[in-house]
Amino acid sequence: AQTVTQSQPEMSVQEAETVTLSCTYDTSESNYYLFWYKQPPSRQMILVIRQEAYKQQNATENRFSVNFQKAAKSFSLKISDSQLGDTAMYFCAFMKQYSNYQLIWGAGTKLIIKP
Amino acid sequence: KAGVTQTPRYLIKTRGQQVTLSCSPISGHRSVSWYQQTPGQGLQFLFEYFSETQRNKGNFPGRFSGRQFSNSRSEMNVSTLELGDSALYLCASSLAGIQETQYFGPGTRLLVL
Numbered sequence: 001a002q003t004v005t006q007s008q009p010e011m012s013v014q015e016a017e018t019v020t021l022s023c024t025y026d027t028s029e030s031n032y033y034l035f036w037y038k039q040p041p042s043r044q045m046i047l048v049i050r051q052e053a054y055k056q057q058n059a060t061e062n063r064f065s066v067n068f069q070k071a072a073k074s075f076s077l078k079i080s081d082s083q084l085g086d087t088a089m090y091f092c093a094f095m096k097q098y099s100n101y102q103l104i105w106g107a108g109t110k111l112i113i114k115p
Numbered sequence: 116k117a118g119v120t121q122t123p124r125y126l127i128k129t130r131g132q133q134v135t136l137s138c139s140p141i142s143g144h145r146s147v148s149w150y151q152q153t154p155g156q157g158l159q160f161l162f163e164y165f166s167e168t169q170r171n172k173g174n175f176p177g178r179f180s181g182r183q184f185s186n187s188r189s190e191m192n193v194s195t196l197e198l199g200d201s202a203l204y205l206c207a208s209s210l211a212g213i214q215e216t217q218y219f220g221p222g223t224r225l226l227v228l
Contacts, residue, residue, distance in 0.1 A: 037219075043222050045222075046219070047217070047218070093158075102163065102173060103148075103217070104160075108157065
């Protein structure tokens with residue numbers, strides 16, 4: 001069975017700093033997808049970034065980028081120039097390709113951006 | 116394009132009652148998934164529907180059921196409510212399946228007393 005581990009329950013950084021959230025996963029699959037979702041205090045879950053395991057290039061979305069290390073089964077999220085609006089719970093999630101259509105979630109990291 | 120909507124947003128029930136939650140996906144999306152979020156268990160997959168058929172189900176008891184209508188709207192039903200069913204229930208939609216990006220609704224907060 002697949003598992004997703006987020007080892008940092010909570011992190012706090014100053015506005016404009018760069019922060020990296022860690023995520024490791026365990027799977028025997030070769031083809032899968034990895035996601036970072038953000039859940040602000042308003043509770044709406046929002047997709048931050050998505051990575052296909054077959055792609056060697058790390059995904060990037062504006063200030064958000066990932067460091068995908070397939071061999072190490074690591075999928076960290078880097079937020080550059082952090083903003084107050086980045087304050088949220090961040091969840092890492094895994095999904096097998098051609099699978100049974102479910103996301104496996106990490107426990108989440110609470111990120112606080114301080115002014 | 117309107118996002119995923121869920122109704123009601125908040126609900127209070129007592130043990131033993133049943134509840135029905137509704138989810139309207141983004142227009143054109145045919146896949147709807149349901150997740151339960153609790154502080155203790157985190158996010159857990161309940162089930163996914165596509166074209167009115169349940170394609171996959173998570174490890175929840177039979178008290179949790181769902182259905183999808185021809186317009187892709189979905190409902191989730193929980194019968195014989197237990198205190199442990201108190202949670203945020205999230206619905207997500209995607210074009211054709213969970214392999215595609217899922218877009219989440221705001222959730223329904225259920226409190227069982």
